[in-house]
Amino acid sequence: MVSYACGHACPQRFHHPTKGGISVQTLSLRALSQVRLLGRQPDGSGPVPLFYTASGFECIFTGSELALCIEAGFALYEPWISVELNGAWIARFPVQAGRSEVTLFRGMTPGVPKHIRVLKDVQAMHGDPDHYLLLTGLRFSGGDFLPLPEPAYRLEFVGDSITSGEGAIGAAGEEDWVSPFFSAVNHYAQMTADALGAEWRIVSQSGWGLLSSWDNDPRCRVMAYYDTVCGLADGPHNAALGAQQPCRFDAWPADAVILNLGTNDNNAMENPPWTDPATGRQYAQRPTPEHLAALEQSAVDAIKQVRARNPQAWILWAFGMLGAGRMDAVLRAAVSRAAAEMNDSRLCYLPLPAATAGTLGARRHPGVECHRQAAQALTTCLRSILPPRG
Template structure:
């Protein structure tokens, strides 16, 4: 058996992280991809958490061979054994759960062992980054519709629209997503829990000194990985906020709430604040990803925010002259397609991926 580090040149590191040994995995679908001709493969991982455990999936040639909870502490996990030696197989290890607000929680890859050689994965044709909320994080894709309030168990990647899209285009991809977070505010009107605020950091949505030591709060190296396409799937939680109480900033006492009109839609000031936040995020994305296509794709849960998103993207294009920014309305989920945690299930993700793929084909990335 030969021991390999996660930073070996033959290994493709998936997801936004710091390239170091051991390798921290912060975001949904972060992990490793490589090929090996060995008959046996083991991963050496380390994990800890207070309440929300880490789940991973191990794929071989596109088939999910294992999906499991990572034990606390340092452990060796067998990916496979007894396979015919000499055949090159593509192996992918993926973290299935989003970054959580748990200062003890982390997942490290110390290395892997196999009785064969490592080879680089087949070349990727493009790079796609997905920025989103629970939909992009895969809430609802693990467990039956009856599974609710089950913690980390409801997060899954099987059938995730982002993975389906990335696989269609043979893309190297990244997912930056947090359940409940929005573009202007979170689902409970919080102005802190928004994705644009932390986009420039490796994984600024985390907290705690240990995550700081792992590099989560460092500035992301955008020059080292430039996407051809950024898909933004935000807005659902901003819309849900109208049904929640106002949020008050504990430091300043400032209070705010998204407000709806009696006849439908948002009242004017709420709409203006939301549209301004969308335009500001598009400006940030363009500054940091100067050559990427920007596609704001929304609608898997409902469509109440679509008029404001469409208006914001249209105004941004007009004001900036940026013709590589677009809006795409995704089909809302059929009630019969609901997965766990009252979230869209696999059929909805598959339909969303089909619609998204057809639009992205036009970009010729």
């Protein structure tokens, strides 16, 4: 085992006999060039941290068995992961604290390629600094890792609880705020990316917005952390894993960035003010002309920030899965203003279908059918503006 600066051990290649004399290998995911890491990643050579929703990996493997070595920790919210095999969702489970090994498949026909994809279902947990998930290795005996086809596009989705997949799984009527009710698979981003043959990644946090959280806390602004790998993953442990590193946008040039922010700002206007515990000062979003103008400016600033980091990408502001509210007009105006001020023709606003009583999921959030409807709208839009590939 080799120790890295983050203090975790990462397996390098080693062998030991198994029943029948077949050699078992354990390799770091970073040592396998055919394995594609998904989601924002810090610079480093050690274990692979999974921060945001839908972080993970995919590969094509010809062996009969493949296992994943994991390390995890949490105080409040345990990580969950989903496993897809040849495009089918075959498993979903919580990851226990400590080190463990999970069999992804076994007993399958040797020599036949299997496409495996593993996704983190749960968002980066700002409220649980002890929450982390590391992929430390892949264990297998026999078989080869084959090259993956290049993705047709790279898509980045920036948002709040909707983009974190909150409520996308679980019974309608569930109200507990717990890890099992997050999903990266019943998710408009995954559905859109798969329809377009794209790779995708997510930047999101439940309850956060442009100017404040749903309960008016002005510290909870998603775009304040956009330039880091995952700066909202709090605490020294996540810092050691690279969460606070600058994001290297040039290493993963997005073809489109989809912004889905504004729902919590809309909700904040109906909620009591937030009181700063240190100063006693209060902050509240309210539907006054002055504040709506400030919201519009914050959206313009967000678009300009995304454009500065993604000079070649299309930028879509896609909104409305929990209703248009006051923010629809604000965001439309912001997109028009930003396009004019930057002389930028690669900006657009896309209204998304709103959840209904029949398409709501857990925690009064969009369910899988609402996510599917949003993905259909996004797929149609992106196909019309992105250059054909593949």
